[in-house]
Amino acid sequence: MSFLKDPDLQASETLLRTYGKFLRSYKKNLNDRVISTKSENCENLFKLKFGEDTEIVSVYELLQSDNKILNKILMVFFHLGKEAKRLDNAAGLLFFATKCDVLFVIFLFSRSCHEIVDC
Amino acid sequence: MTYYSSSFFSAEVVTKLLIVEDEIRSSENSNLTNEEATNNVIVKFSYALEDLLNMKFLIQNSIFLSNNVIQQLSALFSMEKYFQISPASCFPSNLDDVAVLFKNLMILDAIFLTSDYKAYIALYGELISKQESKIDDDAMRNLKNTLQELQLLLEGNIFQIGIDNLIALKGKIRPKSLKRLESFMLIYIKNLINSINMFDANISELTETDEVIKLNVFIVIYQHLFGNFDAKNLRLATEINNKFCAITVYNILWNGNTFLKKNVPALFKSSLDVAKIQQNFMNNKVQTLSKDATAMYASQVR
Numbered sequence: 001m002s003f004l005k006d007p008d009l010q011a012s013e014t015l016l017r018t019y020g021k022f023l024r025s026y027k028k029n030l031n032d033r034v035i036s037t038k039s040e041n042c043e044n045l046f047k048l049k050f051g052e053d054t055e056i057v058s059v060y061e062l063l064q065s066d067n068k069i070l071n072k073i074l075m076v077f078f079h080l081g082k083e084a085k086r087l088d089n090a091a092g093l094l095f096f097a098t099k100c101d102v103l104f105v106i107f108l109f110s111r112s113c114h115e116i117v118d119c
Numbered sequence: 120m121t122y123y124s125s126s127f128f129s130a131e132v133v134t135k136l137l138i139v140e141d142e143i144r145s146s147e148n149s150n151l152t153n154e155e156a157t158n159n160v161i162v163k164f165s166y167a168l169e170d171l172l173n174m175k176f177l178i179q180n181s182i183f184l185s186n187n188v189i190q191q192l193s194a195l196f197s198m199e200k201y202f203q204i205s206p207a208s209c210f211p212s213n214l215d216d217v218a219v220l221f222k223n224l225m226i227l228d229a230i231f232l233t234s235d236y237k238a239y240i241a242l243y244g245e246l247i248s249k250q251e252s253k254i255d256d257d258a259m260r261n262l263k264n265t266l267q268e269l270q271l272l273l274e275g276n277i278f279q280i281g282i283d284n285l286i287a288l289k290g291k292i293r294p295k296s297l298k299r300l301e302s303f304m305l306i307y308i309k310n311l312i313n314s315i316n317m318f319d320a321n322i323s324e325l326t327e328t329d330e331v332i333k334l335n336v337f338i339v340i341y342q343h344l345f346g347n348f349d350a351k352n353l354r355l356a357t358e359i360n361n362k363f364c365a366i367t368v369y370n371i372l373w374n375g376n377t378f379l380k381k382n383v384p385a386l387f388k389s390s391l392d393v394a395k396i397q398q399n400f401m402n403n404k405v406q407t408l409s410k411d412a413t414a415m416y417a418s419q420v421r
Binding site for chain 2: 069073076077080081083084085087088090091
């Protein structure tokens with residue numbers, strides 16, 4: 001089994017790793033920031049925007065009406081939409097490569113030639 | 120064997136794979152016995168397995184939620200005697216959500232098809248089998264079942280599994296609601312076509328491609344659920360796909376006509392030459408590229 005021996009390649013590999021770590025921590029901080037901004041007391045809240053002014057109203061308050069069936073229908077579709085957004089965010093954040101990961105793709109290509117574990 | 124080429128996975132997953140790789144290297148260079156080295160590799164592989172299981176749960180949830188949205192919409196349409204519901208204005212954003220979830224399934228399909236994860240799981244299975252005598256029977260059975268389920272996901276049929284679930288749901292919907300649902304989806308597709316046709320070709324190629332993907336996903340869903348997508352709308356969708364013939368989704372190059380041809384071959388009696396369309400597009404693009412770039416630059420500067 002052959003591995004990288006060239007010191008130059010090893011150095012560039014280490015450099016890429018360091019840069020990768022930096023990008024990962026940057027991405028994580030950015031995601032944390034976005035999530036914290038979104039989730040600050042905004043659970044089940046609906047944001048209305050009229051021109052320059054904004055108002056945050058709870059969906060439960062917004063849907064208060066005498067028609068209980070209509071309230072229920074709106075709540076069901078609101079929660080379905082919310083759950084779909086959550087799953088989409090989870091997919092985006094956890095699994096799909098972002099632009100920051102281009103470096104990792106390069107890194108992978110640089111190592112893809114290696115043969116590992118022949119069991 | 121080649122270890123992996125799963126370049127579409129996120130940094131977290133890739134990092135874990137690199138850790139495994141490093142561990143294997145260090146095991147070989149160390150004084151560990153073969154057995155100890157194998158155990159070491161199994162432990163490290165399990166980290167990547169965790170990500171695959173998370174993906175599995177995400178896929179299951181996405182399919183379940185899509186079914187739920189369609190079921191709730193059909194239930195809503197069955198309440199006509201209580202509400203006057205117009206299919207033109209009723210919860211289109213929930214259909215958007217279904218399209219987005221199916222888009223994610225489609226991307227995961229593309230990821231798994233281009234990755235060596237299938238071989239990777241097989242290798243893990245082989246290593247585990249060698250340790251069979253040391254593992255509890257129940258735990259071993261559960262692990263093998265899990266690996267089998269993951270193998271199924273890695274076949275690249277996730278999108279089709281989602282569609283099959285929707286088709287199975289069709290049997291549970293009343294015919295009257297189904298008819299309303301059909302007109303609701305058709306209106307949604309027509310609205311998508313109209314909104315995409317309003318895009319500026321030069322800009323939207325880069326920014327508004329999601330709508331094109333949603334359109335194609337919904338044509339596939341509509342065709343599988345109702346089986347009668349009309350030729351006029353199909354022609355409009357094909358024209359849109361020709362206009363946006365190379366869409367990048369994350370790291371994947373995606374073509375709408377190829378996608379439609381793969382998932383609803385019945386709609387295409389005559390075969391489409393995607394390569395030729397792309398070549399024509401490139402030829403036209405090359406001629407206007409410098410002019411477009413100048414125009415875009417000027418608009419940015421202004």
